Amino acid sequence: MIIVKNAFRNMIRNKGRNLLIGIIITIITLCTCIALAIHQAGSNLVQTYKETNPLSITFSLDMNELRSASDDEKNEFSSLTVEDVKNYGNSDLVKDYYYTIEASLSSEEVDAVNDNVRPAKENENPPEDIVDENNGHGKGMGNIGDFRITAYSNFAYLNDFTDGNKKIVDGTMVSGDSDDNEIVISESLAEDNDIKVGDEVSFYLPEDEDTSYTFTVVGIFEDVNSDNTSNFMEMNALNSSNQIYANITTVEQILNDQGDDNSKLVATNGLNAVFYLYNNDDLEQFEKEVQDKGLSTYYSVTTNEDEISQQLQPIQNIVSFSIQFLIVILIIGVVVLTIINFLNIRDRKYEIGVLRAIGMSKLMVSTQLILEIFFVAFISLMIGTTSGTLLAQPVTNKVLENEVASYTESVSNTQTNFGGNGFSRPSQDISGNENDTPGNRPDGDIPNNMKKPTQQVTNYVDSLTVHISVITIIELLDISLLLIVGSSIVACLFVNKYNPNAILQNRN
Amino acid sequence: MGAIIQTKNLSFSYDNMHTVLKDINLEFFSGKVYGIFGRSGAGKSTLLSLLAGLETINENQIFYKDIDLSSLNLDRYRSHDIGIVFQSYNLLPQLTAVENVCLSIELNNPKNKDKIKKAKGLLRKVGIREELFNHKILKLSGGEQQRVAIARALSYDADIILADEPTGNLDPETEEEIIKLFLNVAHKENKCVIIISHSREVKKHVDVCYQLINGRVTI
Known part of the structure; x- marks a missing residue:
């Protein structure tokens, strides 16, 4: 109880430092929240799409x-x-x-x-x-x-x-x-x-x-x-x-x-x-x-596996991007938080020395420091999750829009390069018509690569409904906890290394 | 009755080259005030750190109630059995005077419900004015900080009070009051008080006086 009280008191009293940590954790949480939401929604969509659009x-x-x-x-x-x-x-x-x-x-x-x-x-x-x-x-x-x-x-x-x-x-x-x-x-x-x-x-x-x-x-x-x-x-x-x-x-x-x-x-x-x-x-x-x-x-x-894959390509790219983004964010997050924690511990060496000198154990000191960050992280997590919930959909829409535009432009460029005749590889030319395979064309025996460009319609999946589910929040909590504990462990190792008498003598 | 704390052939060096303390054999008993005097660099503060369990010591050199100090949980020892008054006070600057004293009481007994009352009583006892109780430590003068540090050391009925220059920043009047306080603690509450000091006033009042010269003790 004493360490919880001390941690809370220290969090309030060290506003500047904790505000900085809070902002960093909020940004990390926000990005993680969006990445997780996109990843989950995208994965669900891919799975549902495959279930509702079985292979023909x-x-x-x-x-x-x-x-x-x-x-x-x-x-x-x-x-x-x-x-x-x-x-x-x-x-x-x-x-x-x-x-x-x-x-x-x-x-x-x-x-x-x-x-x-x-x-x-x-x-x-x-x-x-x-x-x-x-x-x-x-x-x-x-x-x-x-x-x-x-x-x-x-x-x-x-x-x-x-x-x-x-x-x-x-x-x-x-x-x-x-x-x-x-x-x-x-x-x-x-x-x-x-x-x-x-x-x-x-x-x-x-x-x-x-x-x-x-x-x-x-x-x-x-x-x-x-x-x-x-x-x-x-x-x-x-x-x-x-x-x-x-x-x-x-x-x-x-x-x-x-x-x-x-x-x-x-x-x-x-x-x-x-x-x-x-x-x-x-x-x-x-x-x-x-x-x-x-x-x-x-x-x-x-x-039509290629067709389905092609239609899902923008979503799959975004899902893949969200994972890469998440990994980068987490790596940056761990590094930044570890550095901040380390500097924090160094700044508070004297305090740690005094606490150790009056009989507070290493475990209690470490727990108190972790709790302080945990309190800050909890508040940041709330803010980050709320902001992430609000921003996930617009961000997804924008990213998906760019992704689909990029693909459309790529196909269009290919057609232009062929003088507008629309020659393309099968995987680039998706009619959305499941009968459109060789030997199976009710619309006439025209191979896809002989159709005019105007006949080529690629039904990319161009919408993704994102919402923050309980699973996303649980994943977010797990990641945050991992992030906080991970970044605090390094700092706590220093606490265990410190000799209280050496700290106090150096201070003196 | 045996010594509450004693040293046996206590030697200590920080870098294994320069020996600070050599073969110190001392016994400290409850109910008495001990004064350890000596020049700067004689090893007084090192001796205090060793008695406080703040330095790593070899086995069978210091005994608290006949138990080898190196075998004890030193965190518990510092939060329950000894009270330390540091030369530079070592108070937590982000806390108020009352909170600094309360923290030690809580570490000793987290369930103590009267901690604030007890802390305020001790602060009054060491001469801190009521209006300063809730002031942050850095807003107090050196003398006031020293008295808060003394109040903290007395806050949890420790068997031993270790005080490093406890009157160094006090005016003669307050110094006398503090010395009286230590004498009362030792004589009336049956505690062992060990004071490291240069002060002649302290030397006049202590029950037993040890002199540290070049890491060796003389009486």
Whole structure:
């Protein structure tokens, strides 16, 4: 009790010195508080993000390897079928899965939307270098019509709609498999051709005009990002306004009608499957399982891990920075406090000598000195934590804003360096569309690095809600205690070294 | 009755080269006032430091109540068994006169509830005016500080009072009062008072007088 009372009395009476120590501890606490809060919030966000955005697993076909395979090997090759996907999806490891199938169509009565000046319609004679003699479409691209018709096994995974990039403005989305021959078209396509919900429209296979289909329009969707649509390489099918949605049965019928020598490859390009596991760590086990179930060795299992990592990159950088910042602050804190404590002890040598001479033990003197700093630290801790709570969010926002801006600028610079064509490494080009992996592109078979810059949208995580939790406060208390005790120990070693008589004689 | 404190062949040197004290054999008894005199540098203050347990000593050289001092807890010894009046007072400047005395009382007995009353009584006894009780030490004169230091040494009924030049800064009148106080403490309260001094006045009043010459004692 006596040392507590003395410590408190000394803290009050040595205002100047304790104020200095208090300010230093407050600054250290403030910085530590912010760093800890950012680290904790960032770590939580990364974990939550990974939990709510599980790895999407897709199968990518190595076309080059398949083409270079011998005829026998090609004959043995078994392309991915809907049945295969369903079989793999029944694994105990799989939490959920979906697949999309897609076909290409042309039409006499419906004009495709063409945002470019250059002619795209079959009768408008596009330049020779980009058309072939059969159908007036991209050279070497096969029989590609003006329209893409896509079906999802589960439309809940149609990200354009779930993300709000597209929305139904009239009618409804096609529903179950029973609603055959129903389609949803874009608002632009409907307006250009004066199509309304309930109208029937006809399409035919690009490679076989005799195989035609009549669909009923049940819904019209608005493309919120319609500014981003354009006819890349003059292919109307790649214009999102020419995207048609139908149910699985409808598209399956078209794919079946396309059956020819290339049916396997057509089917391969048209079928895309995405799997989600209960536990991302089971990826290798899942890969082995699907291979055991017969997935061709020409397929490789790919994930969007890079995409998720990229989206979290700014946050992870900040989390990493907060740790480094914390370490630097703590090192500086320990050094500064140790020096102050040491100087403090030296200044108070006489007092220590007197206390020792009248019978106060070394332990009591040391405890009293530590208690003095502890009282100062406690008050500083309160001030620092309160300030940290108030400042953590604005500081985080500013740091994150700079971090995202830095990344955006880096990607933008890369695109500029390529003359604006937007060539980039896969890890730099994140569309946010989980289907956007090779062999799995409902928006057309366009590799990411061939898209126009305007199509590249990187969904960086650009907000982080920071709050000071009980865990943060406990961590803060632990660190502060460690800091105070650590810095006091050196000082206390000197107390133990001092001979009271020597101190008093020197003073005399 | 045996000596309360005694030295046996006590020798001491600070640097193992120059011997300050040589073969000192002294016995101090309760109820008496001892005076140790000698020239400057004779080793008086060193002897006091050794008796106070402020210096490290070899075994079997100083005995307190027949117990080897080197085997005792010297912190407890200083806070319970001896009261020291330092030549330069050694009071805590950030504390008031009362607080300085109270600190020693608390170290001796943390549960003492009458410490302030006792401290004020002692300060009155050594001649400190009431209005100075709550003054910080540095606001007191040298003589007043010396008296506060004496009050502190008397504050916890120690068996032995060690006083290094306790009247050095006092006027003759106050010096006489302090000497009387020490005599009373020794004779009426049965304490052992050891005074180191140059003062002839002190020499006149002490019960036993030792002379230290070149580190050796003569009676």
